[in-house]
Amino acid sequence: MKKLLVTGGMGFIGSCFIRTMLNMEEALHITNADLPTYAGNPDNVKPYDESERYTFLKTDISNAADVERLFQHGSYDAVFHFAAESHVDRSISHPEQFVVTNVLGTFHLLEAARRHGVGRFIHISTDEVYGALGDEGSFSESSPLEPNSPYSASKASSDLMARAYMKTYGLPVITTRCSNNYGPYQFPEKLIPTIILNALQDKPIPVYGDGLHIRDWLYVEDHCLAIAAAWKRGRIGEVYNIGGHEEKTNIEMVRTILGLLNKPESLISYVTDRLGHDRRYAINPDKTRRELDWKPKKTLEQGLKETVQWYVDNRSWWERVLSGAYREGW
Ligand SMILES: NC(=O)c1ccc[n+]([C@@H]2O[C@H](COP(=O)([O-])OP(=O)(O)OC[C@H]3O[C@@H](n4cnc5c(N)ncnc54)[C@H](O)[C@@H]3O)[C@@H](O)[C@H]2O)c1
Secondary structure, three states, rough: EEEEEOOOOOOOOHHHHHHHHHHHHHOOEEEEEEEEOOOOOOOHHHHOOOOOOEEEEEEEOOOHHHHHHHHHOEEEEEEEEEEOOOOOOHHHHHHHHHHHHHHHHHHHHHHHHHHHOOEEEEEEEEEEHHHHOOOOOOOOOOOOOOOOOOHHHHHHHHHHHHHHHHHHHOOOOEEEOEEEEEEEOOOOOHHHHHHHHHHHHHOOEEEEOOOOOOEEEEEEEHHHHHHHHHHHHHHOOOOOOOOOOOEHHHHHHHHHHHHHHHOHHHHEEEEEOOOOOOOOEEEOOOOOOOOOHOOOOHHHHHHHHHHHEEEHHHHHHHHHHHHHHHHOOO
């Protein structure tokens, strides 16, 4: 029985990782370390509450004593570190929490993992650490780190600390950097659920600036499968870029989703651009495809269709988020 520690497993991607791994492999036990932040939603992993293969431990990763308790609870074959403050807009209005959670929190986990020992430490990062691209090219693993927002700067800082723990102490770290994710269970403040939920409620859909910012989209389960492949086949000390070669402007995404829901484009409402808004991201995932034998299972067209349908079918999930009732689950 492999023992995995997942941080941030009540969130969007961490909970998908827990579902994916427990469905895919029998001989696994997952400990989920999370905290009642606004982004942590117990509904996301509710089906596992009674499972013998799942344990939840309320843990603030920015608190050294909490993290020590987590590692005293058991030994782990692998740590999958998802927990983070993850919303760029919040990092612009309240940057300090991003330093506390993403930098200090990652440090405490690395430090505890070094002292207690772990089989692998998979550090989940983002393509945003590379900064913004012009009209051409894509980010490779050797692109310079040029983060532009407090969010991406805090993630880049955590990447560097993870690298240092690998180089200095030999901690078996593997870092993954993924492009924008979409899919079921994403907190409504992010672009795709905002578009879907506002459209479903006939509310205006806010689009930053001219709507021509480009993102490279990947279905969340494909991201999770790439992370699993990095654990199984990745080389220690390496960085793996994860992306689906699906570049789209924000306004294209809005129009596609409105079309899927049969809603009018008159719902589109252009709003003042985000401060320092990165114009374009694009990932070169060649190394990940080659070394990890991974490629996305879903195209953007398929994934978006299924995602829209999921939000249509799971109204009670998002109504509990919008009303705040999901927090009663803590
Ligand atoms: N969403 C994306 O498109 C994307 C793309 C690439 C990488 N990532 C990275 O993937 C990871 C997960 O992203 P997400 O979209 O699922 O984020 P999310 O905001 O949905 O989830 C983050 C989780 O971390 C938990 N958390 C926050 N502070 C904590 C603390 N102090 N202690 C313990 N837990 C804490 C939250 O409660 C939540 O459950 C992040 O590290 C993010 O940088 C996200």
